[in-house]
Amino acid sequence: MAALLSRVYTAFSPPTVEKKSDAIKIGILGAARTAPLSLITPAKSHPEVIVQVIAARDHSRAEAFAKKHGIPEFKTSYQEVLDDPNIDAVFIPLPNSLHFEWSLRAIRAGKHVLLEKPATANAIEASILFSQPELSKPGGPVLLEAFHNRFHPSIRAFRSLINPAEVEHVHTDCMVPWVLADKNGIEFNYDLAGGSIAHIGTYTFTLLRLIFDAEPEECLSCETRTFGDGIHDRCDKSSKVSFRFPNGGIGEGTSTLWGPLLWKPSEARVTHRQVVVPDNTLPSDQEKLLTRQVTLHGFMQAFIWHRIDVKDSYVIRNKVDGQPVKTWVESKSQKVYSYKDAGAEFANVPGEDWWMSYRYQLEEFVNRVKGRRTQTWIGAEDSINLMKMVDMAYEKSGLGLRPTSSFG
Numbered sequence: 156m157a158a159l160l161s162r163v164y165t166a167f168s169p170p171t172v173e174k175k176s177d178a179i180k181i182g183i184l185g186a187a188r189t190a191p192l193s194l195i196t197p198a199k200s201h202p203e204v205i206v207q208v209i210a211a212r213d214h215s216r217a218e219a220f221a222k223k224h225g226i227p228e229f230k231t232s233y234q235e236v237l238d239d240p241n242i243d244a245v246f247i248p249l250p251n252s253l254h255f256e257w258s259l260r261a262i263r264a265g266k267h268v269l270l271e272k273p274a275t276a277n278a279i280e281a282s283i284l285f286s287q288p289e290l291s292k293p294g295g296p297v298l299l300e301a302f303h304n305r306f307h308p309s310i311r312a313f314r315s316l317i318n319p320a321e322v323e324h325v326h327t328d329c330m331v332p333w334v335l336a337d338k339n340g341i342e343f344n345y346d347l348a349g350g351s352i353a354h355i356g357t358y359t360f361t362l363l364r365l366i367f368d369a370e371p372e373e374c375l376s377c378e379t380r381t382f383g384d385g386i387h388d389r390c391d392k393s394s395k396v397s398f399r400f401p402n403g404g405i406g407e408g409t410s411t412l413w414g415p416l417l418w419k420p421s422e423a424r425v426t427h428r429q430v431v432v433p434d435n436t437l438p439s440d441q442e443k444l445l446t447r448q449v450t451l452h453g454f455m456q457a458f459i460w461h462r463i464d465v466k467d468s469y470v471i472r473n474k475v476d477g478q479p480v481k482t483w484v485e486s487k488s489q490k491v492y493s494y495k496d497a498g499a500e501f502a503n504v505p506g507e508d509w510w511m512s513y514r515y516q517l518e519e520f521v522n523r524v525k526g527r528r529t530q531t532w533i534g535a536e537d538s539i540n541l542m543k544m545v546d547m548a549y550e551k552s553g554l555g556l557r558p559t560s561s562f563g
């Protein structure tokens with residue numbers, strides 16, 4: 156418990172480091188709630204990142220935010236940040252519906268972009284955004300969808316325990332207690348591309364794609380709940396979605412932005428098909444079979460707490476009549492807060508156990524901007540395919556795709 160408290164304390168109050176002379180100067184578009192968590196705090200321990208400016212539409216809001224977070228400059232229009240030659244990159248934590256427009260504007264202004272998840276409102280926007288010619292020019296802007304949890308070492312460790320071809324069933328779920336969501340905020344506003352699928356269902360979809368190492372062929376079902384008040388009717392407050400993947404496996408994603416007060420850690424439970432395990436110590440009329448279940452508890456904010464459980468269920472049976480001769484279970488659990496904990500394969504990947512997923516993400520964003528090698532990355536196809544999955548779900552639900560921006 157003391158270790159957990161110390162780790163979480165340091166994650167939120169990291170050591171402040173001296174900035175290098177060639178540090179990337181980042182501007183934030185919008186005084187969003189998530190900005191301190193997603194960028195400002197992680198930037199404190201990064202020697203190559205300076206959060207230089209915040210833009211908010213309201214003067215006093217911009218000024219107050221800059222003062223509170225020790226940001227040297229503030230502006231009252233997002234465009235002013237893009238027009239500033241002193242700014243190298245922007246962080247975009249705007250409502251989902253504005254991700255497309257402001258990323259396009261930023262790329263056209265030659266800025267690197269760290270773009271809050273989900274990348275866009277739908278797949279049409281994502282396809283257009285990620286195919287901008289500027290992005291493929293050598294030395295051109297870097298565009299990264301900030302799906303922070305993908306960068307946490309626990310995800311790599313979890314994934315290394317899974318054989319995608321043999322995955323039969325996956326259950327994923329995540330929740331946000333209702334007190335943390337705002338019924339009249341961006342999460343439940345259809346015009347701002349709100350909804351629980353768009354906001355947090357995407358965490359479950361992202362994991363399903365990673366686990367199956369494939370894109371779903373079909374959305375089999377998508378049950379949603381709305382407030383049913385005639386105002387927020389096109390935004391799901393919770394959803395249960397099921398997809399079929401190319402190996403025949405089924406992946407489920409359950410999410411709610413209106414969950415109970417008692418927080419339940421997110422969970423991804425992966426069940427493999429039963430497979431034969433070669434064992435030459437057995438008599439020739441017997442065989443050994445294994446069914447593996449791997450569960451990652453806490454995939455959404457793994458830096459706070461998570462646990463990976465592996466449960467291997469073995470059976471030795473007669474080949475002729477299939478009768479079991481012996482059954483047993485082998486279980487193990489693991490926590491992976493830094494790449495050092497992830498084993499020899501990852502030994503040289505930087506990170507500290509107190510690094511937030513957002514800090515790991517920032518490390519890789521900077522590596523890309525500086526032209527260095529990255530260990531984990533979310534490429535254009537990845538972001539586009541995630542939005543295709545979101546569209547499949549919303550289409551199936553009857554709530555309809557989130558609206559496409561008219562910005563061009």
Ligand SMILES: NC(=O)C1=CN([C@@H]2O[C@H](COP(=O)(O)OP(=O)(O)OC[C@H]3O[C@@H](n4cnc5c(N)ncnc54)[C@H](OP(=O)(O)O)[C@@H]3O)[C@@H](O)[C@H]2O)C=CC1
Pocket residue numbers: 184185186187188189190193210211212213216248249250251253271272273301303340341347354
């Ligand atoms: N990575 C993570 O852990 C999280 C990511 N997110 C993502 O970050 C983004 C922002 O979420 P969150 O911080 O909760 O949002 P907030 O509502 O706190 O902030 C959104 C910002 O968008 C600006 N904005 C511009 N136009 C509008 C408009 N028409 N209506 C409302 N706001 C507007 C506002 O900026 P201004 O200051 O100029 O008024 C506001 O500060 C979303 O894409 C969400 O999916 C959200 C939470 C956690």
Ligand SMILES: O=C1OC[C@@H](O)[C@H](O)[C@H]1O
Pocket residue numbers: 331335336342354355
């Ligand atoms: O990423 C997110 O995580 C927390 C939620 O409250 C928020 O709406 C979502 O966008």
